[in-house]
Amino acid sequence: MDRPLRLIPTDPLDRLARTIEALLVVSSTPLPVEDLAAAADDAPERVEEALRLVADRFAEERSGIVLEHVAGGWAFRAGREEAEACARLFERPAQRNLSQAALETLAIVAYLGPCSRPDIARIRGVAADSAVANLLDRGLIAEAGRDSVAGGAIRYRTTPLFERVFGLESLSELPRLDDVGADAAEIRDRLHTVAERRSA
């Protein structure tokens, strides 16, 4: 490395923290620790340590810029207190007016992982074409290859933008939906009873 000699004393960790700040401000997507480490040419453990410094510097109520862990990586965003000012200047095309159909479709894609329009239609009981097109437009879902079994239908997955918009560190942060389990068992039991009766 041929950095010029500088007279400013630099704690190496502080130096790494500055590099991380720079990487985060130029990146368009949240950066995982490994990516930060590769770009900073340093060890992931040291990056984690430096991230704590950055997090301390860019904390809610301390700075207008806040460091957050979201969508599997680290990213800057505006502090919550500045939402009002941001709302005056910026549009939020991704989350404005999401219809019930779009939200259900999003939920299916998020929970089931890559799935095709026929998969979604089967669960919702209605065609999902316009909801899918709408979510693609907003960048909340993206193509994820083709289903090689079911006639090559295109499959969709949620995007990092989806996780970002909904403030999720990862998809595993989606709540488990166990509470409907009881209902499900009940429905199943009743159906079984009727089924047995009818086949008898």
Place this chain on the structure above:
Amino acid sequence: MDRPLRLIPTDPLDRLARTIEALLVVSSTPLPVEDLAAAADDAPERVEEALRLVADRFAEERSGIVLEHVAGGWAFRAGREEAEACARLFERPAQRNLSQAALETLAIVAYLGPCSRPDIARIRGVAADSAVANLLDRGLIAEAGRDSVAGGAIRYRTTPLFERVFGLESLSELPRLDDVGADAAEIRDRLHTVAERRSA
């Protein structure tokens, strides 16, 4: 304004500086003072004053993020010292990958000759807008006049860069697709037939 009571002492100018930081970190274009003032709901003179605070906080060698005044207004950039790390970040392999949508679009344009977006969408069964934009961006396809029918949509062809990347002297060196069709017209017909069946 009904902000909750906070215990952190806030100099009003410091408060404004935080708002400006937030606006700058969210914006993807430089922001002129008037825009900042309108969003922060404050006077331009005060915004100029607060910008000096921000500039002081985000200065070269002090922070990895640097406030810069350019033609269009104010914006954050990475510190000069971090140029190397930023270069490594943008060279990440992930940025180089072609998505399934991009690869399909490229294959269609390469094998069938100049195609418009509607042509591509018809064969793929979904819109190809973002894939086309991406391929144009990377210089793998270029505009090739307008369609004589179909409302004069712009058509696209592959570029010399495309041939270089795929190691082809010319398009005639593309692997043969006899199992799909003997020539471009036959392949096109076949793709249309299958696409119609798939969407049925």
Place this chain on the structure above:
Amino acid sequence: MIVRELELDLDAFEGPFDLLLALVLKEELGLRDVDLAAIVAAFLERLADREELDLEACGEFLVLIAALLELKARALFPEEEAELAELDPEEAAEELARRLVEYRRAKEAAVWLRERLASEGDRYFRLGPSPLAPKFEIPLAPRDPAELANVLRLLAKEPPDVSLSHMALRFPPVSQFLDRFRALLRRRSRFDFETEVAELTRLEQASAFLAMLELRRAGELAIDQAAPFAPIRVSRLAKENPVRDERTDAWTVRSA
């Protein structure tokens, strides 16, 4: 307790159960919009309010809700009609329960997402590139032209044969059974429903069942069941002044 008078307060419908049935049969209300589990819940709540278990009501309710579920199942996956018809009833019930649970989950998840959107609405972040980010010419790694041939082959791949067997599978018109049961009740004062439909296909049985419910709604017959799961006995009801709904004969249950 009279099941038909069970008051429902659903998203898609508010009123007594028998009105809901009538609207569904007349196709004035889409079953897709009706939360059947909520009907079950309402019934169970009512049941819990009573000190004694009302076996008759339970039996009647089960039969009604099963019929609705079957209809809803057909609406939920019409393209798989043939496939579903081939399943034995237990498999069909299992499959149906699975689908309903999945949809239920999707709806719950959608509610959660909506709430999350509201609570995370004050997080603003940059959507585009950084304004002053350095522009790098990203060299593309060499690629194999065989990749292009392969994606095109996949695009040209014949989709699996769509089974056309369901084209022959029409939902028999309910009116057919309205006529049949009326004729039957002119000859006999009562008959056993199961015996009467034993020879029919499952789809015909479903239509027959709907016809029976409709005739009872119109007051033309009475349904009697000694105990839950006991045979359903259908008997003629003497009607002083039979007023027939003109639309009755014209109804057919939609065949998908």
